[in-house]
Amino acid sequence: MHHHTDPAMKACIEECLRCYSVCLSTAMNHCLEMGGEHVEKKHFTLMMACAEICRTSAHFMLVDSPHHKHTCAECAEICTQCAEDCERLGNMEECVAACRSCAQSCRSMAH
Amino acid sequence: MHHHTDPAMKACIEECLRCYSVCLSTAMNHCLEMGGEHVEKKHFTLMMACAEICRTSAHFMLVDSPHHKHTCAECAEICTQCAEDCERLGNMEECVAACRSCAQSCRSMAH
Amino acid sequence: MHHHTDPAMKACIEECLRCYSVCLSTAMNHCLEMGGEHVEKKHFTLMMACAEICRTSAHFMLVDSPHHKHTCAECAEICTQCAEDCERLGNMEECVAACRSCAQSCRSMAH
Amino acid sequence: MHHHTDPAMKACIEECLRCYSVCLSTAMNHCLEMGGEHVEKKHFTLMMACAEICRTSAHFMLVDSPHHKHTCAECAEICTQCAEDCERLGNMEECVAACRSCAQSCRSMAH
Numbered sequence: 001m002h003h004h005t006d007p008a009m010k011a012c013i014e015e016c017l018r019c020y021s022v023c024l025s026t027a028m029n030h031c032l033e034m035g036g037e038h039v040e041k042k043h044f045t046l047m048m049a050c051a052e053i054c055r056t057s058a059h060f061m062l063v064d065s066p067h068h069k070h071t072c073a074e075c076a077e078i079c080t081q082c083a084e085d086c087e088r089l090g091n092m093e094e095c096v097a098a099c100r101s102c103a104q105s106c107r108s109m110a111h
Numbered sequence: 112m113h114h115h116t117d118p119a120m121k122a123c124i125e126e127c128l129r130c131y132s133v134c135l136s137t138a139m140n141h142c143l144e145m146g147g148e149h150v151e152k153k154h155f156t157l158m159m160a161c162a163e164i165c166r167t168s169a170h171f172m173l174v175d176s177p178h179h180k181h182t183c184a185e186c187a188e189i190c191t192q193c194a195e196d197c198e199r200l201g202n203m204e205e206c207v208a209a210c211r212s213c214a215q216s217c218r219s220m221a222h
Numbered sequence: 223m224h225h226h227t228d229p230a231m232k233a234c235i236e237e238c239l240r241c242y243s244v245c246l247s248t249a250m251n252h253c254l255e256m257g258g259e260h261v262e263k264k265h266f267t268l269m270m271a272c273a274e275i276c277r278t279s280a281h282f283m284l285v286d287s288p289h290h291k292h293t294c295a296e297c298a299e300i301c302t303q304c305a306e307d308c309e310r311l312g313n314m315e316e317c318v319a320a321c322r323s324c325a326q327s328c329r330s331m332a333h
Numbered sequence: 334m335h336h337h338t339d340p341a342m343k344a345c346i347e348e349c350l351r352c353y354s355v356c357l358s359t360a361m362n363h364c365l366e367m368g369g370e371h372v373e374k375k376h377f378t379l380m381m382a383c384a385e386i387c388r389t390s391a392h393f394m395l396v397d398s399p400h401h402k403h404t405c406a407e408c409a410e411i412c413t414q415c416a417e418d419c420e421r422l423g424n425m426e427e428c429v430a431a432c433r434s435c436a437q438s439c440r441s442m443a444h
Contacts, residue, residue, distance in 0.1 A: 021346060028395065041175075052171065062361065063357065064152075071164075078178055143372060150365060150368065285382060293407065
């Protein structure tokens with residue numbers, strides 16, 4: 001990333017891209033293979049919404065828009081919900097961890 | 112779009128995709144060709160941020176996430192700022208109109 | 223879209239954004255609700271890949287990159303496969319029509 | 334990423350997301366600040382097209398679509414052109430390195 005980017009933002013961009021990768025990959029591999037409640041509309045939509053807001057928040061930080069504070073706030077909220085729903089289903093530890101870590105980073109970036 | 116989608120949301124998705132198209136195309140064609148204040152960081156970043164939030168809000172409505180209310184609220188805010196900045200520069204009527212129309216549609220979708 | 227954009231490209235951008243909207247919305251609403259073979263990995267992945275390449279091809283035309291010829295060629299190929307798979311499952315006429323129409327438009331744009 | 338993902342694909346996803354980040358951030362910070370030939374349409378469009386195809390190729394690998402071979406082939410081509418154009422302008426070493434590294438990884442993934 002560009003050399004002017006501050007370290008906290010740089011770390012948050014990486015958290016967002018990692019959480020995007022884990023959520024999308026888990027939904028399209030693990031959840032589709034498991035079936036059942038893993039492909040119920042509420043859970044699967046939350047996984048896809050989480051992947052998308054992470055991708056978008058990273059984008060806003062990369063283009064250096066001051067509105068990244070708002071996308072990061074929304075990202076923290078969706079990631080937290082996604083972590084809780086993955087915990088409820090069980091056996092999705094990698095996704096839970098990526099969401100919690102991204103939520104924390106985005107929350108501090110939002111202030 | 113899917114036949115269950117309500118007409119107001121359907122219209123808002125179309126407004127968002129239209130505003131995304133106009134902002135991105137105008138930035139990458141009109142603004143790069145004009146140069147000067149059209150490629151100053153503040154204006155150009157606002158154009159790109161506007162295109163991205165419009166693309167994302169359409170995505171949230173298409174996947175039918177309840178969080179579309181928050182992305183639409185943010186979209187309305189960025190579109191309004193983008194319309195004002197395009198008005199300030201002048202000769203960007205198509206972009207001003209697309210942003211104002213999208214802002215109005217997103218604002219009502221956010222409630 | 224920007225006034226310099228030629229009419230054929232303008233139409234292709236609209237076809238791509240419409241096919242993106244229909245595929246994503248149908249996958250996340252119709253397919254998740256139907257379950258069964260609609261959420262089998264092969265079909266669902268094809269729907270999501272189709273939505274993504276349509277979104278990307280529109281983007282390449284909007285930024286006016288000469289590489290849009292290659293993304294449009296790939297888009298035509300994926301749309302054709304997606305139309306065939308939706309036809310096989312049945313009761314997905316809107317998606318079949320959007321994919322066929324987008325494939326045709328992208329194929330002519332690719333030359 | 335999902336535990337079934339093979340190591341070479343995992344590495345390629347990371348290369349793509351890194352090149353996406355570097356190209357987008359460099360365009361929107363370094364290039365807009367430098368002005369002159371950095372914001373000429375041909376160079377700037379290539380930077381944005383490179384960011385977009387990297388983002389898309391990562392997405393295709395994450396959703397585990399067999400069409401990732403085609404998006405990776407296109408990604409390798411655009412990254413190579415982008416590296417050459419950044420080299421021509423000079424003082425864009427980070428971008429040159431990210432593009433070359435991503436091109437190599439995508440080329441081997443395309444076979």
